[in-house]
Amino acid sequence: MSTGAVVDPSPAGRRRVVVTGVGVLSSIGIGAADFADALREGRSGVRPISVFDTKGFEYDNGCEVVGFDPAGWIRTLDLEELGKASQFSVAAARMAVEDAGLPVERLRDEPVLVSVGTTDGEAYDLDRLVQAELDGGPEAYDRVAVRRVSPLRLSTAVAQELGLRQAEASTVATACSAGNYAIGSGLDAIRSGEVDVALCGGADAMCRKTFTGFYRLGTIAPDRCRPFDVDRKGILTGEGAGLLVLEELGSALRRGARIYAEILGCGLSCDAFHPVAPNQAGVARCIRLALRDAGVTPDQVDLISAHGTGTKHNDVTESMAIREVYGEQPPRTVSLKSMLGHSMGAASALGAIGCALAITHGFIPPTINHERTDPECAIDCVPNTSVEADLRIVQNNGMAFGGTNAVVVLGKYR
Amino acid sequence: MGIVITQWDAVSPFGTGRDAFTEGLWSGASPTAALDPEQWPAPPDPHACLVPDFSPRQALGKGTRVMDRVTALAAVAVGRLLEGTDEPAPDAPEQTGLVLGTTTGSVQSMTDFTRESLQGARPFYVDPARMPNTVMNCAAGQCAIRYRLRGPNATVAGGRAAGLLALSYQRRLMGCGRARKVVCGAAEEFSVTRSWLEHHARPVGAGPVLLGEGCAVLLSEDAPSGPALAELLAVRSQVYHGEDPADALRQVTLRTLVSAGVGADEVWAVSPSCPPGPAGETERAVLADLFGPGALQRLPQLPFGDTGAASAAFQLVSVLSALDRVPEAAGRPAVVSSVDRDGTVACAVLRLGERHSAARPPRG
Structure with missing residues (x-):
């Protein structure tokens, strides 16, 4: 269905959408099992920021992803051509599809929506290009890095890595609610009957620009992040990716997939x-x-x-x-x-x-x-x-x- | 009837507004001009297609001290589009949505913020009021505030295909009942940083970097109150693999035609995206093969250089502008094609309305 598809708004009459796979890269755990353990334990991802120089800032804690080997997940595309956020997104997507037990071959020639939310896209690369420009002028921009900066890569690269030939790829740049926007997009694409499977979620890589902005706004916590506490001091910037395999219920049931939850x-x-x-x-x-x-x-x-x-x-x-x-x-x-x-x-x-x-x-x-x-x-x-x-x-x-x-x-x- | 486009507007290198766009496009004007070296220091190419005499302050007056150019371009276009339309009550559940296509927001705002941090006496000596400009959904958020648009507010980062990806996103929102009226379009600003990035990103041999800018927006409704300018029959996009978009472009175009229920021989006009380099020749060849060379010649080519995220949105309004100029366009299907070098091809099929678009209700 491709245009003006009017979807029955009542829960009784519409196609149901379930989560059958998840891919996680986070400061507290990589993969579904590790992430679930971390959440249950109340693990903290705080550590001093290492991905950019924090000299001159009075405090510099953040929540970086550590122990992530992109080559373990990204097998088709050249890592050099992917920015950090795209690497996160692609790796998490591969992880989610494997977690769902979905043979990639099945997805290759069926319509699939890939929707990835982001705040900063490849701002980590942009920060580094600015540094290169200050050192050597804009003539010194690295061509390979320049080709990485389009945030559209966060979603197209997922389809390219997995060889999805009929994928619609879209990067939703609605800042810090972008992950939910992307999930909403997948929900609607499945409900309307356009696709049976959607790969949705969000990805961001920590960058100097955003840390500096929140720091200047006085909203970076000096040590830990303490939501709802009377002594809370603000956020800690973090990074990572979460990708979900959303699947039409009938499709999930037919292949005997494990169902984590339903998107209601x-x-x-x-x-x-x-x-x-x-x-x-x-x-x-x-x-x-x-x-x-x-x-x-x-x-x-x-x-x-x-x-x-x-x-x-x-x-x-x-x-x-x-x-x-x-x-x-x-x-x-x-x-x-x-x-x-x-x-x-x-x-x-x-x-x-x-x-x-x-x-x-x-x-x-x-x-x-x-x-x-x-x-x-x-x-x-x-x-x-x-x-x-x-x-x-x-x-x-x-x-x-x-x-x-x-x-x-x-x-x-x- | 599906989704109906009832208004459009544009801020383009031809000037502000729909009439300036239509007049400039159909008269064959060339808006390329030399850049003022004081305002635009050291670009890689001394020419560009700018919106003439445009600045946030000149266009919008007070409250624009820290507003960046792309936000102002979007704010002007959306403001013009919504003039004279009814505003839903604040507590009405169905609010007007906004879907705005972008490349990467304002790359000038993003990099200026980092420059300030790297060059200042202290790394946090940056202007906090400019922090929101460094986030890609700044323009959409500002438009929502200015025009009280409380519906879904999405920013779609889609490169040159952003206008079609935004249209696809909008169609899904409306089809699922999340908005009954949506402002949809795309905006891109000229900046020196963008020129340098383009300069380095171009395929070797793609020629000099001539960049354009602007914003084009459409108003779509599922239960239109006014005359329809066009009906959106189908819109699709697809990822291509490797360097050659030809197969994917052919496939996505054919699939979109099937969804639209339109045969290639019925199509009155085709608007290609004309990406620089070999992809442009590929696109033209695929489309000429599918539709015949005639359909590719019915619309004037957009003379704005590379307008980045605004490209497909300008193509869409160039199709709609035909209603003002070409009587036989009425009621006919038209195709908008897009090829983005970062891996996306997209296609939309519209059926132009029966009525001349000058039937727009009076402003105010």
């Missing part, structure tokens, strides 16, 4: 209010849109994976928005960024994967580094230690610069 719905909206600050009414509206799309009511939601950056402003606004929708007793609300840092365009994709793993394995990941909950953030953030829980419906929040919100609702497949 999503909400997309814009605050149209402020370039960087979130807006309570706008976030609440996006949550309501997502719940309506999922066909669930607030009392059915067992857990919220918050955007939860750990800045003063975000955490208050987000928890107030949650209370606006859920009332005085909102579901437990955790921030994976306490462990992962803020992996930008990958953040909400890794959040969605975290939700799917939590549903599968029956636990709630903790909000680590937590001492005392800010009375203005009156939610139970599951401090420091994960808890066992039978989760049926989980909400994953993503909010971004530009007031661009995206909320995805996942459920246990039943």
